[in-house]
Amino acid sequence: MGQTAETATGFQGDKLYQERARLALPILIRQAKAGQTISYEDLAAELGMPNPRNLNYPLGCIGDELNRLGTKWGKEIPHIQAMVVSKGTSVPGSGFDPFLKNRGKVWTTSEERKAILKTYIAEIANYPYWDDVLSELGLKPAASKIEDIIEAARSFGGGEGPEHKALKEFVRANPQCVGLPVGSAEGSSEVAIPSGDSIDVLFERHDRIVAVEVKPASAPIHDVARGLFQCVKYWAVLQARADFKGDSRQIAVLLALGGEMPTVLVPLRNSLGVAVMERVG
Incomplete structure (x- = not known):
């Protein structure tokens, strides 16, 4: 290109x-x-x-x-x-x-x-x-129509439903679905990190750490937006921990969606630089 x-x-x-x-x-x-x-x-x-x-x-x-x-x-x-x-x-x-x-x-x-x-x-x-x-040049800043969605993401919460559990287990048992080589070791679920958060799935390899936030196809759009911000937070915490420990492994955090990325959230995904896997499982 x-x-x-x-x-x-x-x-x-x-x-x-x-x-x-x-x-x-x-x-x-x-x-x-x-x-x-x-x-x-x-x-x-x-x-x-x-x-x-x-x-x-x-x-x-x-x-x-x-x-x-x-x-x-x-x-x-x-x-x-x-x-x-x-x-x-x-x-x-x-x-x-x-x-x-x-x-x-x-x-x-x-x-x-x-x-x-x-x-x-x-x-x-x-x-x-x-x-x-x-x-x-007579241009305006890139328009955004997602302020209400982001605001809703602040207060969104809820228990873990069966669809989320099933998708999380699928990702944990199938590392290749998030870009890891076939034959890679399975991941771990609900891994606690120093910020007090728990990462849905974590893969630890000799060369890299891959953290995955999972959102099922039924997740409302404001929960998907929340997932994007969670990925940013997880990367910052994991990188800070690695710096403190002198761990030089590459750290990647991505969002795995059971459905498709909502079009309205594409600008947010791009501005945050979060990798998203769609139609997982």
């Missing part, structure tokens, strides 16, 4: 890629402020695009407009398209390379390129004038 720097020009036109560019830029600014990259697939889903490969022109259009605006301001604006990454590598595709090279970035190995990109992504996240960019 790449971002085309050469052929996608113009930002205010009525071509489809220009309309998508104007929709995508506020989303990328939301991600930058949250310090979270977003995958090509997740951005395409949020834009209602069936094929993430078609993002190359909208992202190239954004890059071209940031170049123009930087020239007008007399100061470079970091290319926010770098926030869009491959799920496999966690960095942008090779189509972003012309933007890097135009900034004088050079590398000889893929590892050097990845290091440069990670530093550049941090620069994007720390850029203090994204609101000014939106204002200059």
Whole structure:
């Protein structure tokens, strides 16, 4: 997946890629402020695009407009398209390379390129004038219609029903359903962590720790939203414990859904950077 720097020009036109560019830029600014990259697939889903490969022109259009605006301001604006990454590598595709090279970035190995990109992504996240960019281009921050859902998630609670128990047991006994290799050891249920919470399922391997919050297909939307925030909390607690113990294993926390991710919660998932597995079991 790449971002085309050469052929996608113009930002205010009525071509489809220009309309998508104007929709995508506020989303990328939301991600930058949250310090979270977003995958090509997740951005395409949020834009209602069936094929993430078609993002190359909208992202190239954004890059071209940031170049123009930087020239007008007399100061470079970091290319926010770098926030869009491959799920496999966690960095942008090779189509972003012309933007890097135009900034004088050079590398000889893929590892050097990845290091440069990670530093550049941090620069994007720390850029203090994204609101000014939106204002200059006549755009509004990415809209959110989930405040009521988030508010409801604060007070939602309830016992564990049979569907939740069954899905939790399925995940515990089938590590491959959450991306672990076939043959991995089964997980543990209701594992207490220092914050006083209990994680639905925890897999401990020699190289990584994978925590899973489980929500059945019958879970109401505000409970799914609550699950996203729980994942953020669990990761922070597990990482703090690992830092204290000197445990260098990679930590991953994900949300396993018996049903599908509610479309209205996709922006929240993306801004929080939570991995979600759908239709599990």
